[in-house]
Amino acid sequence: MPNNQAEELKKKLFKNKENGWNEVDENIREEIFSYAKGYIEYLNNSKTEREIIKSSKKIAEENGFKNIENMESLHAGDKVYYINREKSMYLAIIGNENIENGLNIIGAHADSPRLDLKPNPLYEDSGLAFLKTHYYGGIKKYQWTTIPLAIHGVIVKSNGEKVEVRIGEDEEDPIFTITDLLPHLAQDQMDKKLRNAIDGENLNLLVGSIPYGKDVAEAVKLNILNILNEKYGITEIDFTSSELELVPAMKCRSMGFDNSMVAGYGQDDKICVYASLTALMEIQNPLKTSVCIISDKEEIGSMGNTGMESHVFDTFISEILNKMGINRPNLLEKVFCNSKMLSADVDAALDPIYASVSEKNNAAQFGGGIGLNKYTGARGKSGASDANAEFVAEVRNIFEKNNVKYQVSELGKVDVGGGGTIAYILANKGIDVIDCGVPILSMHAPYEVSSKFDLYSAYKGYIAFWKE
Ligand code: MN
Ligand code: MN
Numbered sequence: 001m002p003n004n005q006a007e008e009l010k011k012k013l014f015k016n017k018e019n020g021w022n023e024v025d026e027n028i029r030e031e032i033f034s035y036a037k038g039y040i041e042y043l044n045n046s047k048t049e050r051e052i053i054k055s056s057k058k059i060a061e062e063n064g065f066k067n068i069e070n071m072e073s074l075h076a077g078d079k080v081y082y083i084n085r086e087k088s089m090y091l092a093i094i095g096n097e098n099i100e101n102g103l104n105i106i107g108a109h110a111d112s113p114r115l116d117l118k119p120n121p122l123y124e125d126s127g128l129a130f131l132k133t134h135y136y137g138g139i140k141k142y143q144w145t146t147i148p149l150a151i152h153g154v155i156v157k158s159n160g161e162k163v164e165v166r167i168g169e170d171e172e173d174p175i176f177t178i179t180d181l182l183p184h185l186a187q188d189q190m191d192k193k194l195r196n197a198i199d200g201e202n203l204n205l206l207v208g209s210i211p212y213g214k215d216v217a218e219a220v221k222l223n224i225l226n227i228l229n230e231k232y233g234i235t236e237i238d239f240t241s242s243e244l245e246l247v248p249a250m251k252c253r254s255m256g257f258d259n260s261m262v263a264g265y266g267q268d269d270k271i272c273v274y275a276s277l278t279a280l281m282e283i284q285n286p287l288k289t290s291v292c293i294i295s296d297k298e299e300i301g302s303m304g305n306t307g308m309e310s311h312v313f314d315t316f317i318s319e320i321l322n323k324m325g326i327n328r329p330n331l332l333e334k335v336f337c338n339s340k341m342l343s344a345d346v347d348a349a350l351d352p353i354y355a356s357v358s359e360k361n362n363a364a365q366f367g368g369g370i371g372l373n374k375y376t377g378a379r380g381k382s383g384a385s386d387a388n389a390e391f392v393a394e395v396r397n398i399f400e401k402n403n404v405k406y407q408v409s410e411l412g413k414v415d416v417g418g419g420g421t422i423a424y425i426l427a428n429k430g431i432d433v434i435d436c437g438v439p440i441l442s443m444h445a446p447y448e449v450s451s452k453f454d455l456y457s458a459y460k461g462y463i464a465f466w467k468e
Contacts, residue, residue, distance in 0.1 A: 020405045020453045021260070035459060036254070036262055036452040039274050043252040043264050047433030048152045048245050049087045049296045052110035052270060056089055056277050056294060059082070063281045065091060067238055068316070074323040077285045087111075087296040090316045091280060095289040099324065102332070103317070104286070105431065106462050107293030107308070107422055108273040108345060111300075112266035113444045115144060115203055115246040117151075122207075126222035128162065129208035131176075133246060134200075137299030141198040143445050145180040148249035155234055155242040163232045168249040175249045176205050183373075205246060248446040260452055261366075267448040269298065271455060272344035272437045275390045279462035284360030289320070290466040295422055298345070308422040314429075326336045337430035340391065342465055343423035344458070347371035348411045349439035349451075357417075362410040364439035369405025369457040373435035374448040378417035385424035387434035395434055395465070400466035405457045411437075436461070 024032065046055040060081050068080040074094050081091040088110065092103075111257040115133040123130055135141065150168025158164070170174040180198070181189055189197055211219030212226060228234055252264025262271075273294050280292045297307035305312060314332060321327035321335070350363035374392055377384030392408075399406045407421045411417040427433040441449040 017365075017368075019067070019365075020369050020457065023405065024250055024453070032452050032456040033259065035278075035456050038278070039271070039455060040252045040254065040262060040264065042274050043266065043270060046270070047112075047150070047247045047266055048114075049110040050154070050243075050248055051152065052273060052294065053083060053089050056110075056273070057083060057167060059277060059281065060091055068092075068319055068323070071323055073325060074320060078092055082319070084296075084310075084312045085306050086095040088312070089294040090313055091277075091292040091294075092191075092285055092316075093280070093286055093290045094320070094324070095286045096279075097287045099289050099321070099326070100334060100338065100341060101327060102293045102335060103290065104288045104466055104468065105291040105293060105339060105341040105426065106276040106279070106344050106465065107295060107426065108276050108437070109269045109295045109298035109308075109342060109422060110273055111137070111296050111298055112268055112270065113139045113150075113299055113443060115139075115205075117153075117205075117239065117242065117244040117246070121242045121244075122221055122224065122236060124218045127209060127211070127220055128206060129220045129224045130204040131207055133205060134204045135203060137244070138193070138444055141200060141203060141447070142180075142194065144203060144246075145178045145198060147177065147446055148175040149177055149246045150175060150249035151244055152247055155232060155238050155244070157234065158241065161296075163234065165232070165244060176246070178203055178205055245368055250447060255449060262450045262455065263447050265446055265448065267438075267440055267450050268443050269344070269437070269452055271346060271440070272458065273436075275438065275455060275458040276342075276344050276462045279459050279466065282463050283466045286466055288468070291317075293422075298422055302422055302425060308425045333430070339429075339431040341396070341423075341426050341431050341433040342395070342436040342462065343385075343421050343426065343433050344441040344462070345421040345423075345435055345437045346443060346450075347373055347409060347435070347437055348419075349441050351441055357412050359410070360414050362408075363412075364407055364409040366439060366441070366451040367453050368407040368439070369454060370399070370407075370461040371437060371439045371454070372406055372408045372410060373411060376411060376418075376420055376423065376435055378412060379415050383420065383424075385421075385427040385433060387423075388432060391432040392434060394432075395436070398464050398468050399461055402460070402467075404461040404464055405453075406461065407439075414438040 046052045054347045065079040065081045076096045078094045118132040121131040155163045208224045212223040248265040255261040255263040295308045302308040347364045375384035375386040438454045
């Protein structure tokens with residue numbers, strides 16, 4: 001058989017594995033770069049779940065979304081949102097079709113791995129003041145030492161007054177850091193396994209070194225409390241009712257000589273939050289009711305009243321049915337059983353330096369477009385929400401019709417990978433769900449890397465899903 005004939009046949013029968021950048025013209029490339037600029041700005045303004053919700057509320061309101069609590073009734077085309085305790089948010093555009101036929105949902109999460117302050121964090125040792133932390137989510141502890149850290153969050157006084165804290169982001173602000181042992185004295189530490197090299201109890205933030213006065217016990221601690229009292233009007237006990245999060249004080253930046261990537265903290269999963277939120281802003285008068293979820297607590301199991309496991313999302317949909325004037329017993333369950341969802345969470349991109357943990361044919365590639373994970377479990381698909389083939393076909397069809405570059409992958413080798421998302425929680429309600437997000441390098445590190453092409457593919461993919 002002549003060679004060119006075999007090539008023709010290949011073209012017809014083989015899956016297209018072309019690098020996405022090769023498939024876009026100059027105009028689209030410009031669009032990709034300008035879209036990524038907006039993303040970088042969004043990330044720089046919002047590093048915690050509370051800040052993401054604040055930024056997202058602003059974007060939603062600028063685009064005509066209204067708080068559902070202020071709406072008497074709802075009709076096709078109406079745009080509403082609900083914010084749950086400043087940490088999670090649901091948005092919806094009422095569709096033209098009978099809502100009984102189901103919703104089209106895209107859900108991402110706003111929380112990212114970080115270090116939280118303990119309830120009683122402040123102490124002094126050897127003339128230095130520290131804040132004790134308890135890490136949040138799955139981190140490699142050694143990555144969080146000797147990097148600049150900022151403190152973000154709220155302190156709520158017993159009278160209910162809330163003080164917002166955001167220190168370490170402005171050029172004029174001080175930053176903080178967690179120290180590590182110098183190599184000269186680290187022989188024992190260097191012999192430890194990486195997971196044990198830094199003890200969780202030693203992730204203590206260095207915050208001060210000037211004593212308040214001579215011959216005063218705990219004078220450095222006193223000086224810090226005095227500064228905090230003057231600045232925020234708080235005393236030591238107020239830490240117990242605070243939520244203060246340590247996040248990298250590094251800016252999200254464009255990356256690479258070719259500017260093809262984004263480096264920044266918290267891209268898991270704020271990259272999918274941004275892609276889905278901005279996609280929703282492009283939707284007008286959809287056929288199906290379009291719903292966007294920004295959830296919290298995904299990194300620690302989605303529990304609690306702001307996590308996806310809470311029933312607040314169900315209450316939001318019930319409230320829509322109430323305000324449409326059509327609710328009746330079991331309608332909510334029926335709506336869910338007919339609904340479809342993209343669980344928008346990041347995927348692990350193939351890292352050629354660590355290729356041995358992935359299986360190349362089934363790993364997401366940078367520049368390969370939005371990543372679909374049919375299931376997420378490892379070791380016998382344990383605990384996985386496995387999307388039905390019929391639904392995978394439907395999603396493929398939407399992407400193919402709309403020229404959205406996509407890839408279908410697994411997170412790691414069969415007996416290596418793992419990691420869950422919110423997919424199973426919604427699937428348990430009877431919704432057809434598939435994981436569908438952006439592949440990331442260095443996931444859960446203080447500085448994660450994404451491809452601008454894949455970010456843009458996610459944005460376009462989410463628009464296509466809602467426009468169906
Ligand atoms: Mn995630
Ligand atoms: Mn994660």
